[in-house]
Amino acid sequence: xxxxxxxxxxxxxxxxxxxxxxxxxxxxxxxxxxxxxxxxxxxxxxxxxxxxxxxxxxxxxxxxxxxxxxxxxxxxxxxxxxxxxxxxxxxxxxxxxxxxxxxxxx
Amino acid sequence: xxxxxxxxxxxxxxxxxxxxxxxxxxxxxxxxxxxxxxxxxxxxxxxxxxxxxxxxxxxxxxxxxxxxxxxxxxxxxxxxxxxxxxxxxxxxxxxxxxxxxxxxxxxxxxxxxxxxxxxxxxxxxxxxxxxxxxxxxxxxxxxxxxxxxxxxxxxxxxxxxxxxxxxxxxxxxxxxxxxxxxxxxxxxxxxxxxxxxxxxxxxxxxxxxxxxxxxxxxxxxxxxxxxxxxxxx
Numbered sequence: 001x002x003x004x005x006x007x008x009x010x011x012x013x014x015x016x017x018x019x020x021x022x023x024x025x026x027x028x029x030x031x032x033x034x035x036x037x038x039x040x041x042x043x044x045x046x047x048x049x050x051x052x053x054x055x056x057x058x059x060x061x062x063x064x065x066x067x068x069x070x071x072x073x074x075x076x077x078x079x080x081x082x083x084x085x086x087x088x089x090x091x092x093x094x095x096x097x098x099x100x101x102x103x104x105x106x
Numbered sequence: 107x108x109x110x111x112x113x114x115x116x117x118x119x120x121x122x123x124x125x126x127x128x129x130x131x132x133x134x135x136x137x138x139x140x141x142x143x144x145x146x147x148x149x150x151x152x153x154x155x156x157x158x159x160x161x162x163x164x165x166x167x168x169x170x171x172x173x174x175x176x177x178x179x180x181x182x183x184x185x186x187x188x189x190x191x192x193x194x195x196x197x198x199x200x201x202x203x204x205x206x207x208x209x210x211x212x213x214x215x216x217x218x219x220x221x222x223x224x225x226x227x228x229x230x231x232x233x234x235x236x237x238x239x240x241x242x243x244x245x246x247x248x249x250x251x252x253x254x255x256x257x258x259x260x261x262x263x264x265x266x267x268x269x270x271x272x273x274x275x276x277x278x279x280x281x282x283x284x285x286x287x288x289x290x291x292x293x294x295x296x297x298x299x300x301x302x303x304x305x306x307x308x309x310x311x312x313x314x315x316x317x318x319x320x321x322x323x324x325x326x327x328x329x330x331x332x333x334x335x336x337x338x339x
Binding site for chain 2 (some may be wrong): 005007008009010011012013014015016017018019020022023024025026027028029030034035040041042043044046047048049050051052053054055056057058059060061064066072075076079080083086089090092093096097099100101104
């Protein structure tokens with residue numbers, strides 16, 4: 001289960017670059033350069049689209065198959081409902097994990 | 107370091123403090139997820155300081171573990187980090203007059219919370235050292251919280267029974283980030299379309315379906331806003 005160590009550090013380094021470059025981009029280039037409005041517009045959707053693409057297989061598929069009533073779907077719905085209504089940073093984790101544990105041990 | 111730096115720093119710290127509490131569960135979860143994906147203590151610390159980006163870390167850990175190719179891992183992080191291009195462009199005028207080294211350092215520290223809290227005053231305040239304090243002090247506080255609670259997460263993951271699906275903690279963290287975004291209709295469209303596409307494309311090799319799905323989502327959101335929302339406006 002251990003990951004090849006030198007490859008891992010190389011990946012960390014590149015991931016670090018993939019983070020600091022967009023973060024520093026305009027701060028370092030200076031305030032005179034700016035993105036075209038249409039690209040700025042399209043980029044606004046990148047965070048929501050990428051989050052959804054990453055989490056939905058985790059939630060909806062079990063061993064690669066869709067299953068209605070899968071405990072993860074119900075736990076995710078509860079988590080989303082809490083996150084939508086309350087700003088408490090802990091509750092989504094407590095409720096989500098609690099629901100998942102309870103349902104998978106029934 | 108002069109007086110204005112600390113006056114700005116104090117004000118920035120007070121503005122950011124309540125927001126920063128929200129980082130704690132995040133850092134804990136990221137720490138736990140790193141451990142549950144097989145990173146050693148030292149490797150986890152390394153990732154937390156070198157990458158220092160919760161969302162990108164949580165999203166790439168399963169890819170790192172499954173031995174996905176490096177280009178795919180980096181591309182995934184890059185897409186998730188695209189938002190920082192926008193943040194960077196928006197906050198850049200706040201660094202007018204400062205040198206390149208401070209700019210790189212500030213770029214490394216740029217996080218969602220400080221960006222949202224500190225940008226307005228960074229743009230309007232005259233004094234450079236006040237602005238820098240107002241940004242750097244809360245940013246360092248955020249960095250410190252991230253490292254400390256990341257460590258606690260790494261250490262506590264081992265004492266949690268394996269039957270608990272800790273992976274799901276990462277999913278919860280990402281849901282919590284996603285939900286407030288979807289209050290805007292076109293964002294919700296982008297999220298639904300990319301989520302759907304990602305499930306339908308799950309058979310694509312190297313998790314390429316994820317990247318494709320993100321493209322589908324961005325396009326869907328963009329088109330929805332352009333052509334459907336405009337018509338009703």
